[in-house]
Amino acid sequence: MQLGRRLILQGSLAFAALAALPRAAFAAAWPKKAFGSTAAQQAMIELLGKVQTTISHQIALRVPEIAENGAVVPVTISTTLENVESISIVVEKNPRPLAATFDMPPGTLPDISCRIKMGETSDVMAVVKTDAGIFSTSKKVKVTIGGCFG
Amino acid sequence: MASKIKIKTKLTGDVAEVKSLMLHPMETGAREDPDTAELVPAHHITQLTFANNGEIVMVANFSTAVAKNPYLAFKFKGARAGDTMMVSWVDNLGATDELETTL
Numbered sequence: 001m002q003l004g005r006r007l008i009l010q011g012s013l014a015f016a017a018l019a020a021l022p023r024a025a026f027a028a029a030w031p032k033k034a035f036g037s038t039a040a041q042q043a044m045i046e047l048l049g050k051v052q053t054t055i056s057h058q059i060a061l062r063v064p065e066i067a068e069n070g071a072v073v074p075v076t077i078s079t080t081l082e083n084v085e086s087i088s089i090v091v092e093k094n095p096r097p098l099a100a101t102f103d104m105p106p107g108t109l110p111d112i113s114c115r116i117k118m119g120e121t122s123d124v125m126a127v128v129k130t131d132a133g134i135f136s137t138s139k140k141v142k143v144t145i146g147g148c149f150g
Numbered sequence: 151m152a153s154k155i156k157i158k159t160k161l162t163g164d165v166a167e168v169k170s171l172m173l174h175p176m177e178t179g180a181r182e183d184p185d186t187a188e189l190v191p192a193h194h195i196t197q198l199t200f201a202n203n204g205e206i207v208m209v210a211n212f213s214t215a216v217a218k219n220p221y222l223a224f225k226f227k228g229a230r231a232g233d234t235m236m237v238s239w240v241d242n243l244g245a246t247d248e249l250e251t252t253l
Contacts (some may be wrong), residue, residue, distance in 0.1 A: 030196045035213040072217045091215060108207050109225040115177035115217035
């Protein structure tokens with residue numbers, strides 16, 4: 001009886017270890033559902049598990065006030081928040097609001113620049129996930145010519 | 151085929167600044183072909199990975215909303231001159247490209 005219990009216990013532990021494995025591999029996969037979401041809130045839930053973020057002044061989001069060409073909008077995000085796990089760019093009024101998300105291993109500085117497309121004038125939100133929670137800041141970018149439909 | 155990735159790195163102490171540019175159409179799937187009036191299918195980079203000496207320092211996940219010929223700049227600590235930086239991407243059609251460079 002005792003032996004049987006021990007075996008079951010070991011078995012369940014092995015099963016738990018196996019179940020944990022694909023999860024770790026999955027974390028690095030492209031977040032298809034989040035990118036496919038057509039609403040910013042849904043994208044946030046798919047990517048980060050929740051919509052609520054803490055507005056933080058420790059995040060610096062640099063975007064142009066007016067983007068003449070929505071096909072190329074430079075975005076720079078840096079933060080003094082510690083233990084950053086990921087940085088994401090959400091453009092509220094884009095057909096697919098989640099533009100990009102960057103996984104930050106320890107040692108990589110939370111300071112990134114890239115260029116995105118914007119369909120129309122919209123708030124651009126920088127979402128920073130740290131071990132302490134999810135923080136964000138946003139800025140409005142006026143778009144004169146949209147960059148999504150060509 | 152020659153790599154269509156361009157990369158510039160700059161070392162300041164142990165902090166490396168990486169600036170990279172990929173040549174890629176980044177089609178959204180919502181654009182009409184001006185000649186045929188048909189939608190151009192989506193074709194975009196999904197994941198871009200940087201590894202320094204085999205250790206991943208950055209994973210960027212892109213949607214169609216990243217501009218054509220994507221540009222990405224970032225910084226990481228713990229770099230040394232002579233380190234090998236490997237950049238690779240994969241797109242939604244399964245195409246890949248990679249480039250190796252030395253810091």
